[in-house]
Amino acid sequence: METFLRRPILRIIPVGLIALAIQVSWFGALHPFDTVIQIVLALAAASGVPGGAERGAWMGFVLGIMFDLGTGAPLGQHGLAFGLAGFTAGLVNVVAVDPHWWLSMFFVALGGTLGEFSIPVIMTFMSNGGGWQGEGLAQILPVVAVTCAALSVPFIPLSRWCLAVRKKKWKVPAG
Amino acid sequence: MPVYSVNRRRAIILLVLTSVLLLTLDIRGNPVVDRARTAFSWVLSPFVTAGEVISTPIKNAWHGATNYQAVQRENEELREQIAQQRGDQLAARAIYSDYQELLTLNGLIANYPRVTARVVGDRSSNFRQTVDIDRGADDGIGVGMAVISSAGLVGKITEVYGSRSVVLLVTDRDYTIECKVSGSAPTAGSGSTTNVPTQATAPSGENRADLSTTTTAAPTTTTTTPTTTTTPIFGVPAQGPQVSPNTTIPTATGTTTTTTSTTTTIAVAVERETGGCEGRGARALPVMKFVTENPQFGSIDNGDVVATAGGSKSLAPPDIIIGEVINKIERASSAGPLLEIELAADLDHLSLIQVVLYRPTSEVPG
Numbered sequence: 001m002e003t004f005l006r007r008p009i010l011r012i013i014p015v016g017l018i019a020l021a022i023q024v025s026w027f028g029a030l031h032p033f034d035t036v037i038q039i040v041l042a043l044a045a046a047s048g049v050p051g052g053a054e055r056g057a058w059m060g061f062v063l064g065i066m067f068d069l070g071t072g073a074p075l076g077q078h079g080l081a082f083g084l085a086g087f088t089a090g091l092v093n094v095v096a097v098d099p100h101w102w103l104s105m106f107f108v109a110l111g112g113t114l115g116e117f118s119i120p121v122i123m124t125f126m127s128n129g130g131g132w133q134g135e136g137l138a139q140i141l142p143v144v145a146v147t148c149a150a151l152s153v154p155f156i157p158l159s160r161w162c163l164a165v166r167k168k169k170w171k172v173p174a175g
Numbered sequence: 176m177p178v179y180s181v182n183r184r185r186a187i188i189l190l191v192l193t194s195v196l197l198l199t200l201d202i203r204g205n206p207v208v209d210r211a212r213t214a215f216s217w218v219l220s221p222f223v224t225a226g227e228v229i230s231t232p233i234k235n236a237w238h239g240a241t242n243y244q245a246v247q248r249e250n251e252e253l254r255e256q257i258a259q260q261r262g263d264q265l266a267a268r269a270i271y272s273d274y275q276e277l278l279t280l281n282g283l284i285a286n287y288p289r290v291t292a293r294v295v296g297d298r299s300s301n302f303r304q305t306v307d308i309d310r311g312a313d314d315g316i317g318v319g320m321a322v323i324s325s326a327g328l329v330g331k332i333t334e335v336y337g338s339r340s341v342v343l344l345v346t347d348r349d350y351t352i353e354c355k356v357s358g359s360a361p362t363a364g365s366g367s368t369t370n371v372p373t374q375a376t377a378p379s380g381e382n383r384a385d386l387s388t389t390t391t392a393a394p395t396t397t398t399t400t401p402t403t404t405t406t407p408i409f410g411v412p413a414q415g416p417q418v419s420p421n422t423t424i425p426t427a428t429g430t431t432t433t434t435t436s437t438t439t440t441i442a443v444a445v446e447r448e449t450g451g452c453e454g455r456g457a458r459a460l461p462v463m464k465f466v467t468e469n470p471q472f473g474s475i476d477n478g479d480v481v482a483t484a485g486g487s488k489s490l491a492p493p494d495i496i497i498g499e500v501i502n503k504i505e506r507a508s509s510a511g512p513l514l515e516i517e518l519a520a521d522l523d524h525l526s527l528i529q530v531v532l533y534r535p536t537s538e539v540p541g
Contacts, residue, residue: 017218017219017222018222020219020222021219021222021223021225021226022226022230023299024223024226024295024296024297024299024307025223025226025227025229025230025295025296026226026230026233026234027299028296028297028298028299028306029230029234029297030234030237031523034457034458035301036298036299036300036301038300038301053183053186054182054183054186057186057187057190058186058190061190061193061194065197066215067299069211069212069215069216069219070215070216070219071299071300071303071305071341072212072305072333072334072341073300073303074198074201074202075197075198075200075201075208075211075212076193076194076195076196076197076198076201077194077198078300079190079193079194079197080190080191080194080195080198083190083194087186087187087190116301119300119301119302120302122198123302123348126198126202127348127349133302133348133456134302135455135456135458135459136301136456136457136458139458140301144301
């Protein structure tokens, strides 16, 4: 029973629901620099740091699918984008075994930025009217990057709990 | 750890393929996906409601702290505007009453039932312009129905659940609707033009377009009498019934004009051009396309009012105000000018909106 309750999916879904509710009700109304702060995207990106690229991608994908279901966006659109964000942030483990906080923050910002950038790219492929769908990206991406970096502070431990990953502990070799 | 491990590549390929599959299924329309959305909305709804309850005082405090001076200044400006508009409102009310009377006389009156709803979730994406409202299928709301605020058109319903719906805003790139613009025809001869202030306040966002359209009675040639009678009429479509002789018509000033039976023909037409209104995202104004500027109808200028055109296939009833033309971009091609529209509704501060329970005649069974 305890093993079952510790399955990541049982933690990701309620956390994702709360994050999505906060996104829709709180951050939908606050638009600094006319940009919507993406906290679900930040959570998806942050999950890559403790979980690594693969698990980050899957958690991002699940959160993105929840986002699509909850906001009426085409199913899979944000799944793909948030999955990419988690994957990119997870690459921090390639450059450092136990990354510094600032390095984690940077990779979460990078993942968030790439994820946000990929949304209009996907929309451009799907759009009936055609044409580039990402006007205003120059203004949106810096805001998303900064907020993802700031939100990585609470979200990295949260996503570590969601993914049931223990924090790395290093022991000084005896002798 | 290598960047390109087999597991990593496999995970990414699987993720991309799953997403593409889901996108394809959703775009083509799949009942399973629709049911999943409905179920998820049912689960999410209490979380959003709780979030809304908790966040409202915090949002208000935030707005109070950050926008206090701007709100105060805006309040003063609005008071000034209200004072100016009070007079216009009285005049407009008289005209509106006459207009309704005329519509009733001509059998053109159309009042559609509406459901008032509250916006519970603002736009949650930087690239999709949608808001959530707290009314759904239980209140008779259906996909495609027009959504209005007290100022004008807001958007249309794209997703409907039991007690919640998603509204696609006019500014979204996927939003298109047939619309019309009032043009100012060249005045010649004895034709007279009557302009009603654009700011006129009417009871709702519906059926207001013709209050602010420029109506011109074309100069008429009379054959039997030397007198030419010109009668301004609001809201009668060009193809609509003509005013019969010997009809007493109240005018904007409250006086009445009686047409004489000696007048042979009075061609009364609301000057307008139809086209398609399209959203262009949050950072750009919606545009009206496919306008063929016909010299016969006169030119389209800044300030002309854009409203829904209606029609048997249009999702919105006619004459809902969309906004006014603020920029006319001439194009060399035969595509006609591009009209940038400043929306009448303030989409950044939506609180209470109304869903017009209207279905186009082409969709009504029987």
